[in-house]
Amino acid sequence: MEKIKIGSSDLEVAPINFGGNVFGWTLNEAESFSILDAFVDGGFNFIDTADTYAWWLNGTGGQSETIIGNWLKIRGNRDRVVIATKVGSETKEHGFDISKRHILKSVDESLRRLQIDHIDLYYTHYDDNKTPVEETLLAYDEVIKAGKVRYIAASNVSPERLTESFGLAEKKGLPRYVALQPHYNLVERADYETDYAPLAEKYDLTVFPYWALAAGFLTGKYRSEADLGKSVRGGGVKKYLNPKGMEILAALDQVAAKHQSTPASVSLAWLLAQPHIGAPVVSATSKRQLETIFAAPALKLDHEDLERLDQASNK
Template identity: 50%
Template sequence: MKSIKLGNTSLETAPIVFGGNVFGWTLDEKKSFKILDELLEKGFTTIDTADVYSRWAPGNNGGESEKIIGKWMKDRGVRDKINLATKVGSSMQQGGDKDISRKHIIKASEDSLKRLQTDYIDLYYTHWDDDKTPVEETLSTYQKLIDAGKVRYIGASNLSPERLQASLDAAKKENLPKYEVFQPEYSLMARRKFEENIREICDKNHLSVLSYFSLASGFLTGKYQKIEDVEGSSREMFLKDYFNEGGKRVLDAIWEVSNEHMVSEAAVSLAWIMQRPGITAPIASATKISHLKSFFEAIDIDLTTEQMKRLNEASAWREDLL
């Protein structure tokens, strides 16, 4: 399995990054360990998490995903084999304020390191912008963490085009750490924001792009066909807006292409992202070891120009996205 370099870093990833949001949410510790063991064995060594994962699960307070990953790495003695990415900026409180100030980042990074049971984070993301902290303050704080050996490289997620560009400009002008990776929401159900406003900035500044919600919280696996399938479940808040004519059009196109290749719908959805311009790799999760089959299917298949066109047309909300 080929490795892909992330930005101007020494980090490399498999063509698919594993999303750790499921740990402590839809997977308990025992099942999480089994998935992590299988991932490592199969060569998927880049794990993406955040300090607030998985706070939305009943009884959770945030940090559960980091705790499980940290316990697993220590138990297995595999920290040096894992490219570990986590994030800062969200509140541990539902509906709480975003915060990327120096004070918050310093405190949150120490908390993450403790939960992860490690001395350093390979890739540390600005998770959400607070739209008020000067970008120089955020980047200089990361410089402090890098100088202390607690962070190796930095990335950003969910920043507006304006704040992302301002951060890149400040890094160059003030000789501060530069974001090397950008993480946007991007899938067959969510294209416009990245393609219209962010992709060009990432291309011009040589940022790797790792897409999150690549399977639209499971919608693009074809598992959920109607709103009743998710009502009352932990996924309802993420999927409720997809059950419409646009969603059906996308699912029908995926189903057709998956049958032509004799692979899963999830594989087609991931392969489409992997073949889109400006994308380095998708982030995807799995709750069963059997689900990982779709990762290998996605890596192995090559969607034709005609198949990509069909998927593009089914998912485009604007003509200029084709």
């Protein structure tokens, strides 16, 4: 499978990024191991998590990193995977925090849970909008020089603070972000395409969209309020049960039928056809769902398909 080079780094990843927020939440450790094994056996190598997953269960998080760490140790396959994790998210113990103190503490905690000696890609998960940008970059500079982190990336950071970070990195020789993880999918386009796509172009950022399937809405599983009880995430898609959402599902159904595929595969293939997109972040809780995900990189949408999906999702 053709790999994608992440920005200006030397990291190469397959075009699907497995979202580890399900580990320790909707999947226990044994189930997580089974999914991770199947993911890697399928030729994929990019695993995404965060220090706070799944904080909503215990207020602190760490479950996902712990499960991934146990899997890496037991399987002995650290050299086969690219590991991304994050810092800065809010929990019941603390608010958003990307201060130097918090980063230096958190990186060691993540390394301990993951049972590895370095993190390949370390994200600013959420900006606290108060720590000076230079302080955050100086903290990253320290952990990179210590060999604890290879490259840094950004997720929920404003365009203004991102732009400031690149200016400081160039001016003061500090680390620069090589990737961006925004909220982007067929039903959530405007913010990314207006505010962040120009930055991805300007700063050579590889983009890894999170909620790539809109919390499952783009799988076609939820088509009425009666369907919302099908999973623990059902409530999160209620906002998409509107005329625009239904038109997007109709377009997905049409394109999927044409290619003998599924709405989920088509949704991911649409993302992969967009500029700068490297590997959508997507989770699975069964091997059947994994097969749907695996089909996306091989699904090549033509101009007619893309136009149909664009027309439905741009309204």
